[in-house]
Amino acid sequence: MPTLKDVVKPFVPRELWDKIPRSFDIIGSRSGAVAIIEIPPELEDYKVLIGEAIIKLNRNVRAVLRRVGAREGEFRLYKYEVLVPGPTEVIHKEDNYLIRVDPTKAYFSPRDQGDREDIARQVMPGEVVLYPFAGVGPYAIAILKRQPLTRLVIAIELNEYAYNYMLSNIKLNKLEGRILPLHGDAARLMDLFHNVDRVLLTLPLGAHRFLRQALTCVRKGGIVHFYHLGVEEDPFYEAEGIVKNYCGELGLDCIIINRRIVRDYAPHVYKVRLDIRVA
Ligand SMILES: C[S@@+](CC[C@H](N)C(=O)[O-])C[C@H]1O[C@@H](n2cnc3c(N)ncnc32)[C@H](O)[C@@H]1O
Structure with a gap:
């Protein structure tokens, strides 16, 4: 099979x-997919040719679609330049579930699949899970x-497009009554x-702005999965400092039971996760 190169x-x-x-x-499945690529400025004259080669x-x-710049704004969306026009709403197949999404309107990353699996594996029977930045709902469905x-x-989500896709994904995966979808600001709803x-x-x-609330929502012995960004030299340093500060302020005995580099975020920067048990 030839490569793009x-x-x-x-x-x-x-x-x-x-x-x-x-x-x-590639987000989507056999029923249709959208490809998202980063192209350096030196290849500007060849961008459409690259798009057609992908097809x-x-x-x-x-x-x-060509990704332009970094994720922006509250809804964490990229700006895109269309290289080959076509439908951008797709149904993505991941493990044994389906995710309907238009990545130009709502956050979704297939690169988080391994992390979803890791979280889902930790959930025990009978648990109530609070999921404040739910997007189109993939972690809820994976769990x-x-x-x-x-x-x-x-599952709480602020972006109306993402919230509506979450409603659609609940039906698509036959999970009605198992997910409570809420449209609004997590700062208020949590x-x-x-x-x-x-x-x-x-x-x-930005999760650090909600960590205090998360620590007060969780029961004694419960778990908070805290996501943050970390630099290559010491990926967990800043995240651990934040956890220590909030737990100290609230007089909580917190134990970090797991540290995970989720994936690359930017050059020399990782998306990291700390699993905190609140004792
Ligand atoms: C990084 S995305 C993660 C989405 C989803 N968990 C996933 O993995 O696909 C963060 C989501 O939080 C939503 N969001 C940002 N600020 C929010 C707030 N204050 N209240 C509720 N949702 C918010 C954004 O619209 C975005 O969909």
């Missing part, structure tokens, strides 16, 4: 061959598919819940 090379000057991207994200190599891909005896996942077994703070750029 193999297909594009004959049309690009030799001195630019090193710049041809080696990988791109040639992947028969399910109907649209190709309920892996641990069908989960009592409830309370306070309605106490004594939950687990809180999932999947907002690496």
Whole structure:
């Protein structure tokens, strides 16, 4: 099977061959997919050719988008340049569940699949899980598919598009009544819940602003999954400092039971996760 580089090379000057991207994200399934790629400025003149090559190599891909800049704003969305136009709403297949999403309107990353699996494996029968930055709902669905005896996942989301996709994903995966979807600001809605077994703070750029609330929502012995960004030299240093401060302020005995580098976030920066048991 030829790679993107193999297909594009004959049309690009030799001195630019090193710049041809080696990988791109595909969101979707056989019923249709969207490809998302980063292309360096040196390949500006070849961007459409690259987009068309992706379509040639992947028969399910109907649209190709170029990522421009970093994720932005409260809803954590990229800006995209359309390289090959086509439908961008897709149904993504991950493990044994489906996620309907339009990545131009709501956050979703197939690169978080391993982390979803890792979280879902930890959930015990009967748990109530609070999930304040739920996006289109993938962690809630992963948890309920892996641990069908989960009592409830309370899923809060601010972006109306993402919230509506979450409603659609609950139906698509036949999880009606197992997820309580709420549309609104987590800062306000989290306070309605106490004594939950687990809180999932999947907002690496900003979760620290909600950590105090999370620590007060969780029961004694419960778990908070705290996401943050960490630099290569000492990925957990800043996150651990934040946890120590809040737990100290609240007079809570917190134990970090697990540290995980989730994935790359930017050059020399990782998305990290601390699993905190509140004793
Ligand atoms: C990094 S994304 C993660 C989404 C989802 N958990 C996933 O993994 O696909 C964070 C989500 O939090 C939402 N969000 C940001 N601030 C929020 C707030 N104050 N209240 C509720 N949701 C918020 C964003 O719209 C975005 O969908």
